[in-house]
Amino acid sequence: MEQKTRISHARFIVVTAILSAVSYILMLLDFSVPFMPGFIKLDVSELPALIGAFALGPVCGVAVCLVKNLLHLLVTTTGGVGELSNFLLGAVFTFTAGLIYMKNRTKKGALLGSLIGAAFMAVLSVPINYFITYPFYMNLMPLEKIIAAYQAIFGGVNSLLSCLVVFNLPFTFLKGLLDAGLTALIYKRLSPIIKGK
Numbered sequence: 001m002e003q004k005t006r007i008s009h010a011r012f013i014v015v016t017a018i019l020s021a022v023s024y025i026l027m028l029l030d031f032s033v034p035f036m037p038g039f040i041k042l043d044v045s046e047l048p049a050l051i052g053a054f055a056l057g058p059v060c061g062v063a064v065c066l067v068k069n070l071l072h073l074l075v076t077t078t079g080g081v082g083e084l085s086n087f088l089l090g091a092v093f094t095f096t097a098g099l100i101y102m103k104n105r106t107k108k109g110a111l112l113g114s115l116i117g118a119a120f121m122a123v124l125s126v127p128i129n130y131f132i133t134y135p136f137y138m139n140l141m142p143l144e145k146i147i148a149a150y151q152a153i154f155g156g157v158n159s160l161l162s163c164l165v166v167f168n169l170p171f172t173f174l175k176g177l178l179d180a181g182l183t184a185l186i187y188k189r190l191s192p193i194i195k196g197k
Contacts, residue, residue, distance in 0.1 A: 019048035020067035037149035053098025061094025093121040118176025
């Protein structure tokens with residue numbers, strides 16, 4: 001029994017490390033999207049974390065998010081603020097989805113977990129960006145310019161809070177759904193390898 005526990009701990013560490021490395025590479029492959037200001041990028045770096053959360057539990061998902069962002073600190077352009085925000089949002093998403101899936105290991109459980117996790121991540125993106133991320137960015141770019149970048153896409157926003165609610169909240173939700181959709185496509189094939197079955 002003790003030997004089996006050691007092997008499962010070793011597997012958890014190795015799988016988490018591999019998923020973290022893949023997640024970091026995916027984080028580097030970000031790109032702009034036409035319906036968001038140019039300084040906001042899309043990536044699918046939560047994909048490996050979500051796979052880990054489903055295969056090995058929610059702690060694995062959070063660990064992948066943490067390691068990915070620690071690695072990204074080596075190339076940060078935000079002084080660590082972007083990485084902190086990314087970690088908090090990714091951890092909420094993967095922990096929530098993984099916890100729900102752990103209680104109901106079915107396709108429905110995975111779908112429900114992903115939807116609720118993406119919704120929590122989207123809602124929390126507003127206070128996290130409002131109180132953590134954007135105050136830092138305002139040291140680099142005046143608030144008026146930040147809001148103007150959003151207004152260039154949709155003139156109906158006139159405050160940072162309205163920008164975050166109109167743009168960032170749905171963008172973050174769609175990002176979570178994209179990660180969930182990709183996970184649904186590949187998880188079944190990867191699951192036996194990750195679990196060692």
